[in-house]
Amino acid sequence: MKPETKAQLISVGSVNMDPALIHWLTIPTAGPGAGNIAFFFNSGGHRVRLAVKKESPLEAKMEDGELVIRRDGVEIARGSIEEELIHCPDQAFITMCEKCVFDCKFCPVPKLGGKVKSMDQMLTMIADANETGSMKAISITSGVETSAEKEVERAEELVRRLKEKYDVPIGVSVYPTEDSTLRLKAAGADELKYNVETMDRKLHAELCPDQDLEFLLDALREGVKVFGKNKVCSNFIIGLGETDESAEKGIEELVSIGVVPILRAAAQHPLRKGEVTVERPTAERLMHLNLFLKEKLDEYGLRADTFDTMCLPCTGCDINPHLDIED
Numbered sequence: 001m002k003p004e005t006k007a008q009l010i011s012v013g014s015v016n017m018d019p020a021l022i023h024w025l026t027i028p029t030a031g032p033g034a035g036n037i038a039f040f041f042n043s044g045g046h047r048v049r050l051a052v053k054k055e056s057p058l059e060a061k062m063e064d065g066e067l068v069i070r071r072d073g074v075e076i077a078r079g080s081i082e083e084e085l086i087h088c089p090d091q092a093f094i095t096m097c098e099k100c101v102f103d104c105k106f107c108p109v110p111k112l113g114g115k116v117k118s119m120d121q122m123l124t125m126i127a128d129a130n131e132t133g134s135m136k137a138i139s140i141t142s143g144v145e146t147s148a149e150k151e152v153e154r155a156e157e158l159v160r161r162l163k164e165k166y167d168v169p170i171g172v173s174v175y176p177t178e179d180s181t182l183r184l185k186a187a188g189a190d191e192l193k194y195n196v197e198t199m200d201r202k203l204h205a206e207l208c209p210d211q212d213l214e215f216l217l218d219a220l221r222e223g224v225k226v227f228g229k230n231k232v233c234s235n236f237i238i239g240l241g242e243t244d245e246s247a248e249k250g251i252e253e254l255v256s257i258g259v260v261p262i263l264r265a266a267a268q269h270p271l272r273k274g275e276v277t278v279e280r281p282t283a284e285r286l287m288h289l290n291l292f293l294k295e296k297l298d299e300y301g302l303r304a305d306t307f308d309t310m311c312l313p314c315t316g317c318d319i320n321p322h323l324d325i326e327d
């Protein structure tokens with residue numbers, strides 16, 4: 001699958017397909033896609049996660065053992081449906097807490113009132129995933145049930161207990177606290193993700209009123225110092241109203257401090273109608289910004305293809321500039 005095709009699929013984000021074709025259904029419980037039925041499509045080693053929606057302009061059908069995706073009757077991709085382990089293929093990706101006290105205007109999680117997993121539940125889920133023999137990494141993320149400090153404490157304990165048992169890389173994505181970076185590193189985490197969400201200062205203040213972008217950037221800087229180069233990443237949502245110029249400035253700012261940005265296409269969730277104006281990026285915009293990102297990563301000596309945990313190796317929701325775009 002060419003990056004332009006993947007960009008097109010991400011831009012649409014869904015296919016009209018018989019859900020019975022998915023023998024492994026996934027209903028994400030975190031982030032902007034929470035609550036949708038989705039599956040992983042793989043074509044030529046390139047992966048994309050697609051929601052199943054009747055109203056999608058893309059149609060997917062099984063033909064001779066392959067899933068064929070068409071737009072207006074014209075084939076645009078063919079490949080297979082990939083099984084997930086926990087949340088995504090090859091990884092046990094655990095959401096510790098599916099609630100959030102923050103109120104980012106694009107995110108449905110605070111309104112979904114999801115579950116909080118106990119330590120025993122998480123350890124059992126990971127033990128079961130390990131039994132399959134296909135667990136290449138463990139990733140941990142979380143909303144914020146009561147405080148960021150409490151989530152860091154839980155992540156720290158979970159990482160420590162997993163490190164004693166499993167010899168796979170562990171990545172953690174939480175909201176940072178004053179000492180989260182040092183504590184997670186000491187517990188044995190290998191990779192770190194603190195999400196900036198947007199680098200547009202004005203939009204950040206409006207859309208993430210409970211978060212502090214400068215604090216997040218300081219935490220990311222410290223993350224790079226403690227975890228090292230090519231070990232720290234950050235989700236950067238595209239389509240919240242930022243201009244290309246603002247997005248490019250933000251990409252360069254992150255890359256210049258040693259952070260690998262993940263350009264995530266914004267999605268309008270029905271529970272957030274009226275609170276945010278989402279302009280889902282076009283395939284052309286996704287390609288343009290990812291080519292810019294690739295150029296900047298290369299200029300600053302960073303890689304998007306050496307991470308072992310979380311979204312960069314998964315590539316389901318985003319173009320990975322080094323895995324999906326050829327040199």
Ligand code: SF4
Nearest residue numbers: 088310311314316317
């Ligand atoms: S790219 Fe990240 S959010 Fe998307 S499916 Fe993969 S692990 Fe989940």
